[in-house]
Amino acid sequence: MPKQTARTLWAARIKQGKAAGRTAALRQPRSASRKAFSGIVLGIDPSLRATGLAALLFKPPAVGRILASETVRPGKEAGLAECLGAIAGAVQRIIETCQPEVVAVEESIYVQNLRTAQKLGAARGAAIGQAALRGLPVHEYPPLRIKQAVVGYGRASKEQVSRQMSLLLGLQEHLPFDEADAAATALCHAMTLGRSEGI
Numbered sequence: 001m002p003k004q005t006a007r008t009l010w011a012a013r014i015k016q017g018k019a020a021g022r023t024a025a026l027r028q029p030r031s032a033s034r035k036a037f038s039g040i041v042l043g044i045d046p047s048l049r050a051t052g053l054a055a056l057l058f059k060p061p062a063v064g065r066i067l068a069s070e071t072v073r074p075g076k077e078a079g080l081a082e083c084l085g086a087i088a089g090a091v092q093r094i095i096e097t098c099q100p101e102v103v104a105v106e107e108s109i110y111v112q113n114l115r116t117a118q119k120l121g122a123a124r125g126a127a128i129g130q131a132a133l134r135g136l137p138v139h140e141y142p143p144l145r146i147k148q149a150v151v152g153y154g155r156a157s158k159e160q161v162s163r164q165m166s167l168l169l170g171l172q173e174h175l176p177f178d179e180a181d182a183a184a185t186a187l188c189h190a191m192t193l194g195r196s197e198g199i
Contacts (some may be wrong), residue, residue, distance in 0.1 A: 035191045036060035040067065042100035042131070043186030044091070045178050046124040048080075049073065051087050052178030055098035056169075057188040063168050064187055067098045069179040079158050080119070084126040092128040103131040104121075104189035106181060107142045146181075149188040 045052035054069040072090045074083040144154040151164050162180035
């Protein structure tokens with residue numbers, strides 16, 4: 001039997017979840033009480049040169065409201081240490097400003113280049129480390145799961161994610177791609193946690 005990748009496993013899980021959700025919906029009356037996620041989530045789309053950050057407030061019945069967003073872009077000449085310092089500093093600022101209760105991070109996609117993987121891992125560590133220092137729980141979600149939750153299609157483009165997040169959050173302009181991905185990660189967490197609590 002061929003080895004399944006994380007992407008194919010998540011696709012199968014999402015498909016099963018849809019079927020299970022339809023079955024459960026048929027069994028439960030429409031009036032059954034549902035509990036939606038409430039609180040502030042910091043979404044992070046880590047990258048050495050363009051880390052997206054977005055803090056979202058979820059207060060049902062609204063889908064979510066953006067409190068702050070930022071793309072961390074160190075200068076082109078910045079070395080590894082400078083880039084990691086910029087990421088850590090930005091995460092620290094947004095945590096102190098928005099006071100999130102939880103952090104949601106987009107998982108790394110598979111990369112063939114070892115050097116790229118190391119740099120991406122370092123960027124993730126700089127961001128996650130700031131959350132850990134403050135005792136915030138960190139949840140990770142694969143890109144396929146995030147896009148499925150937000151757009152309904154796991155292969156959605158960055159343009160589609162940005163457009164959908166702007167629509168869902170009631171924004172006049174589209175979010176920059178990295179900030180939209182971060183916001184989508186935060187929304188994915190709220191939707192996932194809400195489902196686990198009865199949505």
